[in-house]
Amino acid sequence: MELFWFIVLVCMLGIYVVLDGYDFGAGIVHLFFAKDEQERKAVTNAIGPFWDANEVWLIAAGGVLFFAFPTLYASSFSGFYLPLMMVLWFIIFRAVGLELRGQIHNRLWERFWDKAFGIASLCLALFFGAALGNVVRGVNLGMVENGVSTQEAHYFFLPLWNPTFDPLAEHQGIIDWFTILLGLVSVVTLTIHGANWIILKSSSTLNPRLRTIIYRLNYVLLLLVVASALLWHYVKPQALNNLFAHYWLWIFPVMAAVGLFSLFRIRSFKKDGTGFLFSTLFIVGSFGSTVASLFPTMLPSTNQVNPSLTLYNVAAHEYGLSVGLGWFIIAAILVVLYFIIQFRVFKGKLDDVGYGDH
Amino acid sequence: MFAMEDMILYNRLQFAFTITFHYLFPQLTMGLSLMIVYFKWKFLRTNMLHYNDAAKFWMKIFALNFAMGVVTGIPMEFQFGTNWAKFSELTGGIIGQTLAMEGMFSFFLESSFLGMFIFGEKLLGHKLHFVAGLMVFIGSWASGFLIIATHSWMQHPVGYEILENGKFVLNNFKALFDNPWLWPSFLHNQAGSLITSSFFMAAVGAFYLLSGLHKPFGKIFVKSGVIFGFIASVLVAFPTGDMAAKNVVKYQPVTFAAMEGIFETEDGGSEIVLIGQPDMEKKKLDNKIAVPNILSFLTYQRWDAQIKGLNEFDEATHPTNVPALYYSYHIMAGLGTIFIAVMGIAVFLLWRKKLYESNWLLWILMFLIPFPYIANTAGWYTAELGRQPWLVYNLMRMVDGVSPTVSSGNTLFTFLGFIGLYLLLGLLFLMLVIKIIRKGPESQLSLN
8 A cells, every 4th residue: 555655656757757857947947948939928927837846746746745755744844844944935025026037028027037037947957956966865864973863753844955065975965066066967857857848848949049048958968867877876976776676667767768868869850749748758758667666665764773764664554545546547647637638728829828827 | 840841831931932822823814815816706797997906916925924834833833842842742633633634634635726826827818817716715714613622622622532641542433523612712803814804905905095095995895895704804703702711711711700809709790891900919901891690691691690700619620820811801801892883884974875975984994994903912911812722622731831941041041032023023014015015006097
């Protein structure tokens, strides 16, 4: 039963990353590459009707985490207190920028919210990558000092950084060179992903330029991925154990590789949706690889005193998990239904949807 | 010890501040979604374009409020884990159920159909557009229902057992929804939400009539606002408020004594206190105005029924801030009474066809705009302060629920951050809502 909810949670987070990922990416494109009002409009029109529903996946995934793995929810949310609060502030700022921008037609007003929206998107992409880095690297569970826990075995707290920025230090910070590297991977990945979405959902003058940008960024991404894979192995020498024990898990790294290399052909794709398909493949593949490498651990311990948090030692009680299955299946069917309806209503290009016009 | 007290204080302040601010928005949108659906339905039945224009106008205000509700709502879900980790760890197996259900059942529903409702009128056609609006309404009320199911479990825990390690474990899922606390609280809250939206609508209508802007719409808004407002004001007191109060009497008698300001049990029936300030040192009310025996009658339908005073309960179980609880309750109940009176007069004048010319009442309607917000907030404070010192009534104390590793300095830092951010949000919101109101509904009639 725990395993079922683990899979549900991973799938929901994966869907969230793919969906809100293109929103963040679109924000970064908006910040750096959209040149005039028309192009910026194309970007916001492409995500306007969706971003809100996409963000629901984060809330719903949070709800499932709370309900199925309450100990992990309590431990990680209090331990990552500071970055989570900042994520909240950025999410608020970003949403406000997107929603309020069109309310007043004034150049200063529009420019300010454009930047707020873009910068918040950039920071969120960076933070979510760094968050993944923190989970991979693990934390000092129980806040062990000199071999003795100073807190209950599953609680911890991380400051934003420690002065050495060393992921292997005894007292870690949220930001170190490893987590920042994963943050950069996330920024570049999502920029490409967002650009692909815009190509799919608009027919603006931006599109041909975006294809070139994706092509160039893909080299940067390749470099970053190779670097982070090597350093990953340095931070977590046992990272590949699961994959060598179960060969079918290689499907995830292979998916990521196929997605990544196919994107080098972005300029010759005939259909506008092909690029988005491959960046989705890359994201799902890399996210899946990470989960496969950690399994069954959900939050590794970096000390010898307290065990890592695994899906088995943080789950809620059996009865609650089984009874949840009933309502979850009904809800999941409804969600799929809503998405089909939504995509049918808003199919095709959204150049005329007039997002933000009031 | 001092640091521990600070830690609890900042955690409480941050949660109270963020949830108070958050609930300013859903209380409008839940009620307003119903009224928008009503306008859209009126349009479909009568084919009068004015109703469609009205629906579209209120949708703009709805969308702005909804966006504010969403962005201030996400921190609420996070804060269970970030600030109240111990509480989440021990009770997550139960309250996680209803909170996860809220995400899965209502947020997806609301967000999917809101997009269609706002952008899809042309794509969908009027009938499907009405359905999309209906879905948004259902989603937002389902959300309120599941949150109040969570709240009800904290007020009156059911369907659980406690393991040796202190964890609360669910053993009866159905009990969460059969909870006697749930339905009265939910209906009371939804009636309160309808008060906010209908009074808001009536106030905008009154503003249009008094200022001469958008007069035809002013009449529609005043009329609908007054009718909905009267029904909601009555419903919030009776039966829903009455039922909710009886739950408090039955399950939290010490809270009831504190709410009503009863320090001592009185033989021969209790008086109802209208005015008076609790003096916690002398255990009495200053300059009290009270009506004898009414409280006993309202509570038990007997003039001489005995109501237990605070003196009968162990001090460790007294609500932590009796005066704040007492004031919250009296503000809510006092405003509720005024609402019934004003809307009663307004409905009477509407029936006599004199309402639109009764400027004095239009002025009152216009200036009432903040008071439903105050009443709803005070009502929630009554429920939450009344539950103290417990997080889970009689089972888990508030001091045992905070995050063990988050220092008071870090909590104060984020609390200040929220104050700054929400101040900015509040200003922007006011600015934009005033702008939308001033611009008014766009009439398709005048364009043709």
